[in-house]
Amino acid sequence: MTVELAPCPMCRQPLAIQAYVSAEARVVCANERCGATLRIAARRPLRFEHVPTPQTFTAASRPESYG
Numbered sequence: 001m002t003v004e005l006a007p008c009p010m011c012r013q014p015l016a017i018q019a020y021v022s023a024e025a026r027v028v029c030a031n032e033r034c035g036a037t038l039r040i041a042a043r044r045p046l047r048f049e050h051v052p053t054p055q056t057f058t059a060a061s062r063p064e065s066y067g
Contacts, residue, residue, distance in 0.1 A: 006046035010036040017046060026051060 002019035011034035017027065023043050029036045037056050038048040 004043070004046040006048060008034060008036060008038065009048055009050050010034050015048070026056075 003016045004019070005014050005016050007014055008029045008031065011029060011031050013029065013031045013034065015027070015030060015038075017040065021027070021040065023040050025040050027038050027040065027048075029038060037051040037053070039051050041047045041049045
């Protein structure tokens with residue numbers, strides 16, 4: 001299984017992403033003090049972009065707040 005490594009743009013901790021995770025997918029930093037939501041901006045080389053918290057609030061992710 002192929003794994004790529006890249007640092008979190010917020011805390012610089014190296015994060016490992018498996019090959020089957022596609023670009024534009026959202027992941028969360030593994031550092032429990034950071035916990036930033038990240039978007040995979042590119043696969044080769046692997047790059048992350050920080051997603052601001054308000055952009056993560058959608059009807060699918062927080063249905064109780066829309067109903």
